[in-house]
Amino acid sequence: MRPLALAVLFAIGFVAPAFADEPTVNIDLKDHQFVPSEVPVPAGVKVKLLVKNDQTMTAEFESNSLHREKIVEPGNTITVYVGPLDPGSYEFFDDFHNATRGHLIAK
Amino acid sequence: MLPTAIIVFREVLEAALIVGIVMAASRGALGRGLWVSGGIAAGVLGACMVALFAATIAAAAEGMGQELFDAAILFAAVCMLGWHNIWMSSHGRELAANAMKLGNEVRSGARPLWALAFVVALAVLREGSEIVLFLYGIALGGNGGPVAMAIGGVIGLALGVAAGTTIYWGLVAIPMRLLFTVTSWLVLLLAAGLASQGAAFLMQANLLPPLGSNLWDTSWLLSDQGLAGRVLHTLVGYTAQPAGIQLVFYVVTLLVIGGLMRLVGHGERVRAGHPRPRPAVNPAE
Numbered sequence: 001m002r003p004l005a006l007a008v009l010f011a012i013g014f015v016a017p018a019f020a021d022e023p024t025v026n027i028d029l030k031d032h033q034f035v036p037s038e039v040p041v042p043a044g045v046k047v048k049l050l051v052k053n054d055q056t057m058t059a060e061f062e063s064n065s066l067h068r069e070k071i072v073e074p075g076n077t078i079t080v081y082v083g084p085l086d087p088g089s090y091e092f093f094d095d096f097h098n099a100t101r102g103h104l105i106a107k
Numbered sequence: 108m109l110p111t112a113i114i115v116f117r118e119v120l121e122a123a124l125i126v127g128i129v130m131a132a133s134r135g136a137l138g139r140g141l142w143v144s145g146g147i148a149a150g151v152l153g154a155c156m157v158a159l160f161a162a163t164i165a166a167a168a169e170g171m172g173q174e175l176f177d178a179a180i181l182f183a184a185v186c187m188l189g190w191h192n193i194w195m196s197s198h199g200r201e202l203a204a205n206a207m208k209l210g211n212e213v214r215s216g217a218r219p220l221w222a223l224a225f226v227v228a229l230a231v232l233r234e235g236s237e238i239v240l241f242l243y244g245i246a247l248g249g250n251g252g253p254v255a256m257a258i259g260g261v262i263g264l265a266l267g268v269a270a271g272t273t274i275y276w277g278l279v280a281i282p283m284r285l286l287f288t289v290t291s292w293l294v295l296l297l298a299a300g301l302a303s304q305g306a307a308f309l310m311q312a313n314l315l316p317p318l319g320s321n322l323w324d325t326s327w328l329l330s331d332q333g334l335a336g337r338v339l340h341t342l343v344g345y346t347a348q349p350a351g352i353q354l355v356f357y358v359v360t361l362l363v364i365g366g367l368m369r370l371v372g373h374g375e376r377v378r379a380g381h382p383r384p385r386p387a388v389n390p391a392e
Contacts, residue, residue: 055244057247060237064331067307067310073161073240078165085320
């Protein structure tokens with residue numbers, strides 16, 4: 001068990017620094033809306049999304065085209081890495097409130 | 108009330124389908140009811156614990172704790188399903204042949220029901236923790252009040268359990284000599300689908316490369332978000348826009364578990380003096 005735990009820690013330590021200098025974009029969830037709902041991001045590089053839930057309801061940030069799903073508790077902020085993306089539009093939504101939708105616009 | 112019912116239904120559905128398949132796959136096994144209900148109880152308890160410590164889990168591993176936790180649960184379930192299937196391919200023939208004889212369990216050795224109970228616990232834990240977090244948020248927000256929330260929750264739970272029961276009754280209507288062949292295939296596809304979901308979480312945590320972020324897009328034909336898409340997603344791992352790494356994990360899981368099943372199944376035939384596959388014979392004849 002211990003070598004496995006070490007291997008996992010090593011893997012995490014190895015991967016984490018690779019995240020260091022990505023462009024960061026903030027997305028807020030307020031009153032069942034993403035702010036902003038159209039999010040411009042640079043294409044071709046890894047991007048760090050900070051998704052903050054300013055609601056009292058739990059949300060799940062999800063995107064089928066980006067293959068991301070992550071729960072955001074009320075008052076919390078999650079980190080979601082995406083890309084490098086091809087130029088285009090990528091839809092995301094709150095899986096716990098399906099009408100709440102937004103797009104990443106990669107340029 | 109309605110949103111609560113829909114979300115609860117959706118999450119319960121996934122776990123209930125898995126429980127339905129597990130119950131059918133363990134048909135005729137002694138004590139399976141105890142094992143499976145124990146698994147459900149452990150899963151519910153685990154779901155509450157996970158929801159309670161959700162913020163801690165999420166903050167772990169540089170903010171990638173949720174992904175690693177989900178991936179660990181999914182791959183553990185894949186291993187358990189694989190183990191059960193491999194065991195069944197070396198004992199399934201005699202089990203099916205002697206299913207109606209009492210004491211068969213003792214003769215054929217300990218069937219790994221614990222593996223199935225573990226799968227049930229993991230499925231309930233994963234979907235259940237989402238339900239708890241969702242309901243907790245609703246309760247905090249005071250959306251519609253506690254009564255509406257409770258009614259919605261119960262309706263969602265009842266519909267989800269009904270779906271799981273339906274698949275169970277559908278499966279046990281299959282004649283016993285074919286049942287374990289069908290459930291073996293279902294368990295194999297289920298395991299492959301879970302492995303592909305696990306790969307998606309490792310990709311999200313940046314531990315795996317996507318190997319092509321969208322191989323194809325069949326969302327125009329069958330959306331991931333519709334009922335049919337969700338059911339197929341749980342049962343066979345359907346994804347409208349799969350990443351390359353998901354397909355790799357899907358196929359490798361199929362090949363590894365399927366290959367081991369053939370290997371031990373063949374060994375059993377050789378030991379029994381039947382080196383070639385026999386046509387299925389109805390034990391009643």
